[in-house]
């Protein structure tokens with residue numbers, strides 16, 4: 001971590017010609033279980049990972065905001081008074097969108113100093129590990145600190161979500177920013193997306209001799225276009241047809257009645273959300289009462305539900321999950337919004353290389369590009385470094 005921080009500080013100095021006031025960082029996340037339940041006001045259980053985005057920040061004497069990063073050659077500059085979502089494009093929409101979103105939560109951009117930001121990240125982009133939430137959360141915590149806003153983590157999560165929804169244009173929920181801001185070492189964040197109450201659930205992977213293996217299929221996805229928004233719209237249609245404000249209000253016992261009211265496709269979308277909420281609750285109980293060895297079947301069932309009912313998996317994700325299950329994983333599922341990205345497998349440490357070799361072989365046999373594979377550990381959320 002200190003090496004990356006040194007790099008970011010050096011990168012900042014090279015671009016801006018002076019030393020930053022400090023650096024802040026925020027992690028990507030793996031969602032253990034609870035997919036597409038956040039915008040349905042249900043339950044999620046993500047954890048922050050040991051891959052982080054770091055922001056070095058310097059204060060200016062005028063009211064201009066400049067952003068630069070390792071992802072782009074350009075330095076983007078805008079007067080704080082001119083920040084609106086419509087003016088923001090490309091990668092810079094993430095950090096600049098956060099500054100705009102802070103103003104929507106009460107920050108007075110006419111009363112704060114300008115800033116220079118330089119950003120680097122070890123969260124892989126496009127792998128479904130929330131590289132975007134990591135940028136938003138790192139920038140949100142940095143600006144909140146230097147602008148002395150005293151916003152708490154749940155508010156900063158809403159700020160990041162607003163930036164993503166309005167400046168980036170992806171109709172995503174609150175999960176990713178919450179995981180990045182609230183995560184703790186060796187714990188998952190159990191979040192009720194209706195009340196926004198959260199609690200930490202011990203994962204105990206290390207003591208149990210288990211590892212989380214991420215299999216990045218390399219199949220790219222975007223939540224600003226296509227399938228993600230379509231799934232969100234089906235859920236809203238399902239809720240309206242059932243006469244409820246959100247699918248959170250539908251329980252597993254209500255499903256037989258829902259089947260009579262809804263067309264087959266909408267029913268399957270609704271069934272995924274309703275059963276997934278129940279699986280999150282069951283996973284929390286299993287972790288608290290028994291330990292991580294007890295959650296494998298819930299992870300497997302979650303994947304089947306996303307594959308068959310919500311239809312957000314792709315052949316590469318299905319192959320990664322099946323191959324992991326056949327080679328010693330105790331559970332596996334795709335993670336994140338779907339249509340590409342990554343799968344996770346919960347694997348006894350002694351089986352990790354067997355699973356990796358098997359997945360490499362299976363991908364080659366099917367003519368799929370070689371996937372990226374690495375283990376992650378549940379880590380600390382956003383912090384000043």
Ligand code: GAF
Nearest residue numbers: 035036172173174175336337
């Ligand atoms: C993406 C979104 F950003 C989250 O809000 C969530 O909906 C997730 O997909 C699916 O669970 O990561």
